Amino acid sequence: MIKAPFPWIALGVGLLLLLLLLGTGALPLIREGRDLPLLTQLIMAEFGFFLTAIGAYKSIVAARAEGWRPALMLVLAGCVSLAVAFVWLGLRLWPGAGLG
Numbered sequence: 001m002i003k004a005p006f007p008w009i010a011l012g013v014g015l016l017l018l019l020l021l022l023g024t025g026a027l028p029l030i031r032e033g034r035d036l037p038l039l040t041q042l043i044m045a046e047f048g049f050f051l052t053a054i055g056a057y058k059s060i061v062a063a064r065a066e067g068w069r070p071a072l073m074l075v076l077a078g079c080v081s082l083a084v085a086f087v088w089l090g091l092r093l094w095p096g097a098g099l100g
Contacts, residue, residue: 005062007075010055014082017048018089026089042093049086055079 021044024035034041056079063072091097 005058007055007059007062007072007079010051010058011075011078011082014048014052014055014079014086017044017051018082018085021045021048021089026093038093038095042090045086045090045093049083049090052079052082052086056083 021041024041025033026041026045036044056076059072059076059079063069063076066072
């Protein structure tokens, strides 16, 4: 049985969530109108942030225990990048934040 560590799962699910958010009109630069309600998009962005932030933390813990391998560095960079992207997207979605 293949055991996939949590950081890799967090990275994959985070990428899917980001693509889903962008595909449903979360950014008006890509397309006008929303396919999902604003609150749903905000909750998805928040969940994506927490998921990828925990994935980044778990990859740091694994790297300290097992050594800083290139695969762990890749998943760490991906999770950190996605966490920042979800924060930015959530702030862009938030009404009155002054970023949209």
